Amino acid sequence: MEYDMPLFRPPSEARSLIFQVTLGCSWNRCMFCAMYKTKSFLVRPFEEVERDVVEMSWRYPDTRKIFLADGDPLAAPSDYLIKVLDLMNRRFPALERISSYAGPTNLKGKTVDELKEFKARKLDVLYLGIETGNDRLLKKIKKGATARQIIEVSRKAIDAGLRMSTFIILGLGGVDGSYDHAKDSARVANAIDPHFLATLTLMLGPYEKVYEQEMMGDGFRLIDKKQTLQELRWFVEDLDVTDCKFGSEHASNYLPISGTLPREKDGILRLIDTALADMSSKMLRPDWARGL
DSSP, X not given: OOOOSSOOOOGGGTTSEEEESEESOSSOOOTTOOTTTTOOOEEOOHHHHHHHHHHHHHHOTTOOEEEEESSOGGGSOHHHHHHHHHHHHHHOTTOOEEEEEEOHHHHTTSOHHHHHHHHHTTEEEEEEEEEOSOHHHHHHTTOSSOHHHHHHHHHHHHHTTOEEEEEEEXXXXXXXXXXXXXXXXXXXXXXXXXXXXXXXXXXXXXXXXXXXXXXXXXXXXXXXXXXXXXXXXXXXXXXXXXSEEEEOOSTTOSSOOEEEETTTXXXXXXXXXXXXHOTTOTTSOOGGGTTO
């Protein structure tokens, strides 16, 4: 099996067998994301996917976890996905779960009953980027959905029995929008009440000035390290979720944190406060190590 590069997966899927059911991203307009800009969206012919699955089933017959790529396999027709999921369940007898990226634009097109059919075939976890809960910012970054729509499609998936792994991106609001971005994002996360919640930090490298001046405009300024931690603090202090694994371990973040909310919320806030009080702390990931 050969992958159509580039290939991306969540950090937690490091030990999963990856199959490219679709190529690229059907939306592919988010201003902060360059993941699939070199690809055109395509639902791969079933025969190609079948060939890959059969080959890998001979090589790795004891596979327990599968991740569906690329950016949003749920944009594929439901009958096609059911056919793919049935194939994977037949070929991998030890299979425990299947996971996938999902976006609000493709989840919107799936019914609860269709999602239940996927769940019955071991599709278990959907990774969805909230990015921000602020409607003005969602429009600015061209996410293609409002905060209310993101909540609705996420709750629909949860009602169907799927587990939602969601994330926001620290820094999307810039300096002037930092507080509203944090607070609105917490509000949306609370309304979704996901099983997993994570933060990433906006990293643009050599494109920072282009993003600031040409893409966002209107005096937009990126936040610095301390402002990033403050934004994280504003976000976490407002979280009110039921039973959620929270993490900021992603390599883009300055402060790696892992804990369960609400049980460990106070401890997480203390860690953030400790880091804010000492910006030279070894708790913080050095810039050279971010993004690795």
